Amino acid sequence: MAEGGPVANDDQVKVSVQAVGKVFTSKARRVEALAAIDLDVRDGEFLCLLGPSGCGKTTLLRIMAELESPSSGRIEMRHDDPDRPLSSVVFQDYSVFPWKTIMDNVVFPLLQNGYRRREAREVARHWLGQLDLAGFEKSFPDTVSGGMKQRVAIARALALRPELLLMDEPLAALDAQLRLLLQEKLLDLWQHNQNTVVFVTHSIDEALLLGDRIAVMSARPGRIDTVIDVPFARPRDPDEIRASPDFAALRDDIWHRLRRELQVS
Amino acid sequence: MTADLSQTRAPSAAATSKVIVPSARERDPRGYARRRRLLERGLAVGVPIALIALWQGLASAGVAESQYFPPPLEIASSWGELVSQGVYFESVLASVQRIALGYLFGTLAALVIGFAIGSSKLARSALEPTIAALYTVPKLAVLPLLLLVFGLGETSKILLVALTCFFVVLINTIDSVAGVSTKYTDVGRSCKASRWAVLWHITLPAALPQTLTGMRIASGMAVIVIVGAEFVAADTGLGFLVWNSWNLGVPEYMFVGIVSISLIGVIATALLRLVERLLTPWNR
Numbered sequence: 001m002a003e004g005g006p007v008a009n010d011d012q013v014k015v016s017v018q019a020v021g022k023v024f025t026s027k028a029r030r031v032e033a034l035a036a037i038d039l040d041v042r043d044g045e046f047l048c049l050l051g052p053s054g055c056g057k058t059t060l061l062r063i064m065a066e067l068e069s070p071s072s073g074r075i076e077m078r079h080d081d082p083d084r085p086l087s088s089v090v091f092q093d094y095s096v097f098p099w100k101t102i103m104d105n106v107v108f109p110l111l112q113n114g115y116r117r118r119e120a121r122e123v124a125r126h127w128l129g130q131l132d133l134a135g136f137e138k139s140f141p142d143t144v145s146g147g148m149k150q151r152v153a154i155a156r157a158l159a160l161r162p163e164l165l166l167m168d169e170p171l172a173a174l175d176a177q178l179r180l181l182l183q184e185k186l187l188d189l190w191q192h193n194q195n196t197v198v199f200v201t202h203s204i205d206e207a208l209l210l211g212d213r214i215a216v217m218s219a220r221p222g223r224i225d226t227v228i229d230v231p232f233a234r235p236r237d238p239d240e241i242r243a244s245p246d247f248a249a250l251r252d253d254i255w256h257r258l259r260r261e262l263q264v265s
Numbered sequence: 266m267t268a269d270l271s272q273t274r275a276p277s278a279a280a281t282s283k284v285i286v287p288s289a290r291e292r293d294p295r296g297y298a299r300r301r302r303l304l305e306r307g308l309a310v311g312v313p314i315a316l317i318a319l320w321q322g323l324a325s326a327g328v329a330e331s332q333y334f335p336p337p338l339e340i341a342s343s344w345g346e347l348v349s350q351g352v353y354f355e356s357v358l359a360s361v362q363r364i365a366l367g368y369l370f371g372t373l374a375a376l377v378i379g380f381a382i383g384s385s386k387l388a389r390s391a392l393e394p395t396i397a398a399l400y401t402v403p404k405l406a407v408l409p410l411l412l413l414v415f416g417l418g419e420t421s422k423i424l425l426v427a428l429t430c431f432f433v434v435l436i437n438t439i440d441s442v443a444g445v446s447t448k449y450t451d452v453g454r455s456c457k458a459s460r461w462a463v464l465w466h467i468t469l470p471a472a473l474p475q476t477l478t479g480m481r482i483a484s485g486m487a488v489i490v491i492v493g494a495e496f497v498a499a500d501t502g503l504g505f506l507v508w509n510s511w512n513l514g515v516p517e518y519m520f521v522g523i524v525s526i527s528l529i530g531v532i533a534t535a536l537l538r539l540v541e542r543l544l545t546p547w548n549r
C-alpha cells in the first residue's frame with residue numbers, strides 16, 4: 001500500500017538487529033521475552049515499535065541502549081559523530097530524579113558528556129523552553145504534574161542531541177488532550193532535528209501519526225510480525241492525517257493484525 | 266401504584282435541604298494555617314508544662330511521696346545549686362563530649378563502610394549475616410570488655426557510643442543504598458555517567474532520606490548508652506550524677522540529671538531533623 005521503499009542498503013542502516021533473543025531467568029521462572037528479532041533501523045528515520053503489552057518492546061529498547069545484554073544474536077550500531085552521544089533514552093516511568101531541580105535533571109547528563117556547567121545550563125534552558133517548561137527550572141519534580149515530569153524526561157534525552165533517540169512509551173501516562181499536544185510537539189521537534197528515533201508505543205494512532213515505519217511485534221515471545229511503511233508526507237499535519245482515508249485503512253489493517261496476536265496468546 | 270409514586274415524589278413536611286459552602290478553613294486558608302500552627306506549638310510546649318504543674322500540685326497536696334518524687338520547684342532550686350557549684354556544667358560537658366565524639370566517629374565510619382557494602386551485592390552477601398549478628402548484641406554488654414582493653418579513661422566510653430551508632434547507621438545505610446531503584450541508576454548508565462558520578466549524583470541522594478533516619482535514631486541511642494556507661498564506669502557526666510545522687514540519697518539531684526539527659530536527647534533529635542531538612546529539600 002505504501003511507497004514500499006527501497007531495500008535499505010548498508011550505509012542507510014543505523015541499527016541492525018540480527019536474530020536477537022532475550023531470556024530472563026529468575027529463581028524458578030524462565031521467561032523468553034524476545035525470540036530472534038530481525039530489524040533494521042534506517043538512518044534518520046522515525047521507527048515505531050508497536051505491540052501488545054508484555055511483548056518485549058521495553059526489553060528490545062533496553063538492549064539497544066546497552067542496559068540489558070542480549071541472550072543471543074547481535075546488534076550493529078553505527079556511530080557517525082564522535083562529538084555526539086550515540087543514544088539517549090526516555091524511560092517508560094519517567095525516571096526523573098526527585099532530588100534534583102528540573103534544571104539539574106537536564107544538566108546532569110550533559111555534564112557527564114563533557115559539557116561545561118555554563119554551557120550545559122544554556123542548553124538545558126533551551127530544551128526546557130522547547131518543551132514549555134520555562135519558569136519551572138528551579139522546581140523539584142515532585143511539585144509539578146505527571147505530564148510536566150514526562151516533558152522533563154524528554155528534554156533530558158533531547159538535550160544530549162543523540163544520534164539515536166530511544167523512547168519507551170513516553171506519552172502513555174498522559175491524558176488524551178495532553179497526549180495530542182505532545183505528539184504534535186514531538187513531531188515538530190523531530191522534523192527540525194532529524195535524528196534517528198525508535199519510539200515504543202501501544203497506540204496505533206500514535207504510531208501512524210509519528211512513524212516513518214511501524215514495526216508490529218507479536219506477543220510473547222516477542223517477534224517482529226511485520227514492518228509497515230507509513231505513506232504520509234512530511235511535514236505532517238496531525239489533523240489532516242487523522243482525517244485521511246489512508247489513516248483509517250492502515251489503522252484497521254494494523255488493528256486486525258494485533259487482534260490476531262491477542263487471540264493467539 | 267401511581268398514588269404511591271406521587272407520594273414518594275412529593276416533598277414531605279420533614280424534608281430539609283442541604284447546602285454545601287466553603288468551610289471556615291477554605292475561606293481563610295492562611296489564617297487557618299497560622300492558627301493551626303500556633304495551636305500545635307502551644308500544645309507542644311503546653312502539655313509538658315501542664316504535666317509539671319500537675320506534679321507540683323500533687324506533691325504540694327501531699328498525694329505524691331515527696332521523698333521519692335520531689336516537687337518540680339524543689340528540683341529547680343537543686344538545679345540552681347548544682348549550677349552554682351560548677352558540678353552541673355562539668356557533668357553536661359563530660360556527657361556531651363562523649364556523645365558527640367562517639368557519634369561522629371561511629372556515624373562517619375558507618376556511612377563510608379555502609380555505602381561501600383550497600384553498592385556491592387557480593388559484599389552484602391559476605392557481610393550482612395555477620396553485621397546482623399553483631400547488631401543485636403546489646404552494646405552495653407560489651408562495656409566490660411572495652412574497659413578491660415582500654416581502661417577506665419575516656420576511650421572506652423567514646424568507643425562504646427561509637428559502636429552503638431556504628432551498627433544502627435551501618436544497617437540503615439546498607440539498606441538504603443541497596444534499595445536505590447535501578448530506574449534511577451539506569452538513567453546514569455544510559456548517559457554513560459562514570460561510576461563515581463552515579464554514586465554521587467544518584468545513589469547518594471536516593472539513599473539519603475533513609476540514611477538520615479538511621480542517623481537520627483542513632484543519636485537517641487547514643488544518649489541512652491552513655492548514661493549506662495557513666496553509671497558504672499565514670500566519675501563525671503550526667504549518668505554519674507544520677508547514680509551518685511542515689512548513693513548520696515539526694516533524689517532532687519537525681520531528677521536534675523534525668524531531666525538534663527532527656528533534654529540532650531531532645532536537642533540532638535531536633536538538630537538532626539534540621540540537618541534532614543537542609544540536606545533533603547526535595548522531601549518537603
Ligand SMILES: Nc1ncnc2c1ncn2[C@@H]1O[C@H](COP(=O)(O)OP(=O)(O)O)[C@@H](O)[C@H]1O
Binds near residue numbers: 024033052055057059
Ligand atoms: N528483568 C526482568 N526479569 C524477568 N522478566 C522480565 C524482566 N523484564 C521483562 N521481563 C518479562 O519480559 C516480557 C517482556 O517485557 P517488556 O519488554 O517489559 O514488555 P513490553 O515493554 O512490551 O510491555 C514480560 O513478560 C516481562 O514479564
Ligand SMILES: [Mg+2]
Binds near residue numbers: 057
Ligand atoms: Mg514496556
